[in-house]
Amino acid sequence: MSAGDAFLCAATGLFVATLIKVRALRKNPGDPLLRAVCAMLFVAALLFVAAAPEHIAVMNDVIGVPNAAAPVVYCIMTALAGIIIVLLIHWRGNEDERRTRRQTRLCLTAYAAVMVAIPVLFLLGDAPVERLRDLDTYYANTPYIREMIVLYLAAHSVAAATMTFLCWSWSRQVPGILRAGLLTIAAGATGTFAYDVLKYTAVVARWLGEDLDWLSSRAAFAVAGVSAFLVAAGFLIPPVGEGAVSSWKALRRFRQLRPLWLEIRPEIPPTSPRSMPWWRSxxxxxxxxxxxxxxxxxxxxxxxxxxxxxxxxxxxxxxxxxxxxxxxxxxxxxxxxxxxxxxxxxxxxxxxxxxxxxxxxxxxxxxxxxxxxxxxxxxxxxxxxxxxxxxxxx
Incomplete structure (x- = not known):
């Protein structure tokens, strides 16, 4: 299986999860937490589609500019980082709604500014040679492209560090399935930060005249997929887990009531609805x-x-x-x-x-x-x- 196929499989799973959450959002359109979850899952799926080397080459061909896909992917990564922080802000909640809105606006404004700066720096720089996997290190010493790379990595690192700190600290205050979800997100965020460290190391090595490109093109590439999966899974564990626990409790009670139901069954009127088949809810x-x-x-x-x-x-x-x-x-x-x-x-x-x-x-x-x-x-x-x-x- 090629990298593009693997990324498409991950994107398909995330798109399916998005559709599931969109159905819940239609029933409760005013829920900011649900909106943030839907946005996070959709943007994560979009990132998996855009970031595969095969798809980067296609985007470059369609746009007609060498390496034009790079700022697109970086902007999607930046958007995902900002959305995840907003999601955590709303997930944790705050008695002061004005403070929550202020934190949300500050986060979105900061990451929107980064998303504007990334394509501007790309246009100011010069990257004529197409690089599908090692653009970060190949252009690490190119004016403006260098700043673009450092900017997106810095925004990504801030989000990863924030996620790790918030999830680890919050997990100590909550029990059960929610704690499992937070610890999974924290593990994924730690992996995301490790991805940034690998990228930083490879870029700095280029600045110093060394060649550690494999850290960026191979090691970081592998870490990114695992960490993204863990972060997405962490957000899905609480609702899916709580639903599974609720279903198990209902099934257990359904079975426990069977002796009583069998006892009174002869007196159930024939006009009553027939017992539902096992595949019903x-x-x-x-x-x-x-x-x-x-x-x-x-x-x-x-x-x-x-x-x-x-x-x-x-x-x-x-x-x-x-x-x-x-x-x-x-x-x-x-x-x-x-x-x-x-x-x-x-x-x-x-x-x-x-x-x-x-x-x-x-x-x-x-x-x-x-x-x-x-x-x-x-x-x-x-x-x-x-x-x-x-x-x-x-």
């Missing part, structure tokens, strides 16, 4: 399962036997010494008995003989009640219509 499937449970349990209210509930509660309390756990077992047993009673067309209980199920109030109570339906011997006894064992003696 787990959040939608969980919502449907919880809705079925709540609807059926409320309809079963007249069949909740207070005597069954009291007996199971007393036995569970005598065994576990935990009131909440005993209550959940009692509620589970009452629901199991109610499904049997209603299914056999038994008469409902009067208001004085009804048990009140309270385990619907807390989401975790619902899960524990489902667990009791699957494992409690007292619930199995009620479900099997066997003689219910009384409270265990101490």
């Amino acid at each position: 787990v959040f939608l499937r969980l919502t449907q399962r919880e809705r079925d449970i709540y609807d059926v349990v409320h309809r079963l209210g007249p069949y909740f036997d207070a005597a069954t509930g009291r007996a199971v509660y007393a036995a569970a309390l005598a065994e576990h010494r935990e009131r909440s756990r005993a209550r959940e077992e009692a509620d589970a047993a009452v629901i199991a008995a109610a499904v049997i009673a209603k299914g056999s067309a038994g008469p409902p209980f009067g208001p004085g003989g009804r048990w009140v199920v309270t385990s619907l109030e807390d989401p975790q109570d619902l899960v524990r009640m489902s667990h009791a339906l699957a494992r409690s011997p007292r619930v199995r006894a009620v479900r099997g219509s066997a003689a219910f064992p009384g409270p265990a003696r101490a």
Whole structure:
């Protein structure tokens, strides 16, 4: 695979990530953080397209000026550096919105000035020989071109150092997935700074009459791809990771509620929507399962036997010494008995003989009640219509 193909693959991935974030931005167009993320991903993708040597040659041919692609690539790198700093400013947040806006304007103004100066210096200089990989060192002693190279490297270094410092310091204050994302960005920013150091070393070597061009044309080239990938990944880890964690928690709860849902399934009205297939969103499937449970349990209210509930509660309390756990077992047993009673067309209980199920109030109570339906011997006894064992003696 050529460098151009590798860069195009990276650009494709970044463009796809951009489209994903643009969809989120359409739902919340006023979010400055989302705007900055979209801009960062798009400009990073654009940089991968423009920076490959094969694509630099194409741009030079299209523009008709040798090395004209160099200021274009440098401007894109500078824009990306400025956008990432703005993104970090908005990501971290600040209670003083005016200060945040002032910092954003200052950063954008400074980097816009650099982006204007880069093509001006290129036009003032003279670079007639096309160099696709080693322009920085080949023209390191050429007036104006030399200043252009130092200027873009300086702007890039300031952004890399700022990113590294902000992300390392902020990562100490936050936990979990956000910290992982910040540490990944910091690692990428450190690599970006290493890229600049390699470039500086090769350029200074030229000033001193030495030849260390390989540091700029090969070593820095390899470091740039890795660091750019790490920075982009660091910004994507928190939203993707949080989404994955949320999906896992929803799937876990969906499975935990299965025993309770299977228990009440015979009483789900045939007019209710059919269960969603596995490929549908787990959040939608969980919502449907919880809705079925709540609807059926409320309809079963007249069949909740207070005597069954009291007996199971007393036995569970005598065994576990935990009131909440005993209550959940009692509620589970009452629901199991109610499904049997209603299914056999038994008469409902009067208001004085009804048990009140309270385990619907807390989401975790619902899960524990489902667990009791699957494992409690007292619930199995009620479900099997066997003689219910009384409270265990101490």
